[in-house]
Amino acid sequence: MKWTGLNELREKYLSFFESKGHLRLPSFSLVPKDDNSLLLINSGMAPMKKYFTGEVTPPRKRVTTCQKCIRTPDIERVGITARHGTFFEMLGNFSFGDYFKHEATAWAWEFCTKVLEMPVDRLWVTIYTDDDEAYEIWTKEVGVAPAHIVRMGKEDNFWEHGSGPCGPCSEIYFDRGEQYGCGSPTCGVGCDCDRFVEFWNVVFSQFNSDGKGNYPPMEHPNIDTGMGLERLACIMQNVDNLFLVDTVQNIMKHICRIADVKYGDDPKKDISLRVITDHIRSTTFMIGDGVMPSNEGRGYVLRRLLRRAARHGRLLGIRRTFLSEVANTVIDENKNAYPELDEKRAMILKLINVEEESFAKTIDQGLQLLNTYIENAKSKVFSGADAFRLSDTYGFPIDLTKEIVAERGMTVDEEEFKRLMLEQRERARAARKNAGADAWEGENDILEGVPETEFLGYGQFETTAKVTAIVRDGERVESATAGDEIVLVLDKTTFYAESGGQIGDTGTIESGDAILEIKDTTKNHAKNYLHHAVVSAGEVRVGEEVKVSVNKEKRLAIMRNHTAAHLLQASLRKALGDHVEQAGQLVNEKHVRFDFTHFSALTKEELLKVEALVNQAILSGIPVECREMEIEEAKKLGAMALFGEKYGKIVRVVSAGDFSKEFCGGTHIDNTAKIGLFKIVSESSVAAGVRRIEGVTGTGVLSLLNSTLQEIHEAAAALKLNNPSELVQRAGQLTAELKEKDKTIEALNAKLAAIRMDSLLAGAKDVNGVKLVTAVIPGAQPDALRAMCDKARDFSPNMVAVLAGTHDGKANIAACVAKEALAKGANAGQIVRQVAQLAGGNGGGRPDSAMAGAKDLAKLDEALAQAEKIVANMIH
Structure with missing residues (x-):
């Protein structure tokens, strides 16, 4: 049996089954598609469930894959043992109503014995206890010795998950040798020891369980196999666990070089090495498939794995960000099989680094506090x-x-x-609640029996409608009069109800002598449109016919901004890459606010490119088409769905030619030219990996231009400039002048500090044989404090100084220890930390020089007074 690398094993397997008429499919994404039952793909067959059930026609009846998988139930066990891991690859060959037991068993045996040249006497096969057909095929057709066939019960050799396709299975085991056994005379296949390793499971899906104990045979049985690639590599490379497999070892060796440790020398460090190795494999592949860090769902799994890996880096003594460096090796080891990793390398590395840096800012302070809690x-x-x-x-x-x-x-x-x-x-939740849709979630009972509202607002701004309900002070009423604040429900409306990031419409509703001012529009789960109104005049009654008029100017501005949001998303994907996904938006009459997944701030050039792409689409005058269609048709058109959103069978697709196609229920203009122009106002961070762009369109651009020009003229006037074009030059001159003045001020402060320091040094206290100076110096900033400490050290080799400076409501504390004082046990880092903690702060540094910050100025004098006691306890 020849040593074979993991990457070579993968290719051998896929090539072998291609030779048997199988279509090689690339690995499906780790993010399940159209399957809400899974957070992440966890097996080779998981992304192909609909092929097995017949809901979707497979591209061919014979398929082979190597599928990326993540399993997370045992995250806490990863590292503790060498067996557990979260990421693995699953090899599989599948038959959808084509070949069955005869071919599946023969090919499995041929691959093991002929392609991999595994010794026949070390291979064992298990079958379901009642599957005599499989026994006959294995022994008489395939040629497996009957003594190497083991029958097992339903728990081990019958594949079934609830109702649906199920059936018996055969597993292939490899005997690693007596040295791995438990020594028991009954040791054999199925024993819990490490001797017999199950590496291939061939499932014969021949029944259709109804979940109630009935198993009618399937007309067209299927084959579903699974073989862990890493487990197979362990056998072929004669190693004990996945962490010793060649590609995985290369990742671990990179970590060892960074931490300057060796795997196998220290059991505790080995745990950390295994954690980091496994987790960086998982996170690299997850990000490559578009998973972004968040506090819920698969994003939380990603964040949890990254943070656990970062923390174990600290346990290895690594005090800097390093995970992105290791991710580089993960990509290099896997890029031939998974080219998307190489294509998205920059994004993957940047996102890992951003997340690790973010965690690093809190982990030290959190760990310190956690240790204090544990001790207490x-x-x-x-x-x-x-x-x-x-x-x-x-x-x-x-x-x-x-x-x-x-x-x-x-x-x-x-x-x-x-x-x-x-x-x-x-x-x-209570803080978010308002008069919007959330506040009406529980109001369905109040409006029980009221038919849903027909929305006509896609094509018109006005209509006549009938009042179907009035709610005042939380109760249904028959009428409302001037001054009443009510919620009005109509049988039909042109008012758009807040949803999908687009705000609700405002306008007026009139009936006879009644005039109602509509302040907002929302809807409840029963699809009643809720017109939040103030009755300005007259009386309105249930059953009356009313005239409905949306504020047309405001709605048109909203429509321009909403269509611009679609053009913006398309432009961001064109400029930055397909990793960009909508993460939230707000569209009103003033601006568009668009949140999207991206790993770093956009450069000036990127912003200009995005803005130019949007305006190019606007100036091209692209017709905007809104159509309802079946969801499968929409997907074939390439329409983008909102990430994580659930949709019904019929969806509405908004298209601006080939430039942009999205699922959307909002209102839009009918031609991009009507947007006028688009201008980005700001770009900022919302969270790790999520950016926000705010922009304006149409009259909003004119308003921005006018206000900007006004500010320029006012700034020029303030600087007494007749010509605003001289503003930039004058601002540069002023900045240079101010810098020069700052230097002068700093020099004067240094002289004053030196004068002050002379008097302080003259009054230094003797503390167990060292000289101690303490003082609070109002207005002194860190640089001045350091300069004063330098002077103190130069004054005497036996000097300890603890100086605090206050500025803008904050305090900085500097401590220094001269050479002889240092030899006697004084430590600046410990002194400044203890003093700062007494004033609600923290800090530290080298034994001879350290800085800290403090928050409670009222306790500053008292804290410095304790410096004498702190220093006295150190001197020996």
Whole structure:
């Protein structure tokens, strides 16, 4: 049996089954498509379920794949053992109503014994206890020795998940040798020891379970196989676990070089090496498939894996960001099989680095606080309130808290933590509630029996309608009069109800002598459009016919901005790449606010390019078409769906020629030219990996232009310039003058500090044989404090100085220790930290020089007064 690399094994398998008439498909994305039952793809057959059920016709009846998979139930176990991992590749060959047991078994055996040249005497086959047909095929057709066939029960050798296709299976085992056995006389296939390794599962899907114990045979049975690529590589490379496989080892060796450690030397460090190796494989592939860090769903899985890997880097002594460097190796080891990793390399590396940097800002402070909580704990149960505080204030994940306290033999009070999290969500929900759709979620009972409202606003601004309900002060009423604030429900309307990021319409509704001013429009789950109104005059009654008039000017501005949002998304994808996905938007009459997935701030050039692409589409005068169609037809057209959004069978697609196609229920103009112009006003960060662009269109561009010109003229006047074109030059001159003055001020402050320092040094205290100076110096900034410390060190080799400067409501504390004082035990880093903590701050640094910050100015004098005691305790 020849040693074979993982990448070569993958290619051997896929090529072999291609030779047997199988269509080689690329791995499906880790993000399930049209399958809400899975967070992430976890098996080779998972993305092909609809082929097996017959809902979708497969591209060919014979298919072979190597599928990327993520399984997360055992995240906490990864690293603790060498068996557990979250990422793996699953080899598979599939038959959709074509070949069955005869071919599947023969080809599996041929691949193992002929292609891989596995010794026949070390291979074992298991079958379902009642599957005599499989026994006959394996022994009489394939030629497996009966002594190497093991019958097993339903739990081991019958594949079934609820109702649907199911059936018996055969598994192939490899005997690694007696040295891996448990020594028991009954040791054999199925034993829990490491001797017999199951590596290939061939499922014969021949029944259709109804979930109630009935198994009628399928007219066209299927074959579904699965073989873990890493597990096969372990056998072919004669190694004990996946972390020793060649490609995985190359990743681990990179981590070892960064941490300057060797795998196998220290069991604790080995755990960290395995964690980082596994998690960086998972996260690299997840980001490559478009998963972005977030606090829920698959984005939370990604963030959790990255943070766990980063924390184990700290345990290895790595004090800088490093995960993106290792991700480079992951990509290099896998790019031939998964070219999308190489194509998205820059995005993957940048996003990992951004997320690691973000976590690094909080992890040290969080760890310090966590350790304090652990030291002060009075039982083996860690406080849920403390866990919540770490999560809420420091962004410290509960999973990480649980893992760290478990290392100290403790558990977290998760019930208390969950209760506090729920209370926080309820508070946030209450704060968000307004007179909009959320506030009406529970009002369906009030409007029970009221038919849904017909929306006519896509094609018109006015209509006549009948009042079907009036709600005032939370109750149904028959009429309303001047001064009443009400919610009006009509049988039909042209008012758009807030949804999809587009705000609700405003306007007027009139009936006889009644005039109603509509302040907002929302809708409930029963599709009643809720017109939030103030009765300005007269009386309105249920059953009356009314005239409905949308504020046309405002709606047109909203429509321009909404269509511009579509053009913006298309332009962002063209300029930045297909990783851009909508992450939220707000469209009103003033501007468009568009949130999107991207890993870094846009450069000036990128912003100009995006803006130019949008305006090019506007000036091209592209007709905008809105059509309803079946969702499958929309997908064939290439229409973009909102990421994570659930859609019905019929969807509405808004198209601006070939430039932009999106699922959308909002209102739009009929030609891009009517947008006028588009101008980006700002670009900013919303969260890690999510950016925000705000822009204006049409009259909004004119308003921006006018206000900008006005500001330029006012600035020129303030600088006494007759010609605004001289503004830039004059601003440059002023900046240079101010810098020069700042230098002069700094020099004067340094002289004053030196004078002040002379008097302080003259009054230095003797503390156990060292000289100590402490002082609060109003207005002194960090540079001045450092200069004063330098002077103190030069004054005497036996000097310790602790100086605080206050500026803009904050305090900075500097400490220095001269050479002889240092030898006697004084430590500037420890001194400044202890003093700062007494004033609500923190900090540290080298033994001879350190800085800290403090928040509570009222305690600053008291904190400095304790410096004498702190220093005295250090001197020996």
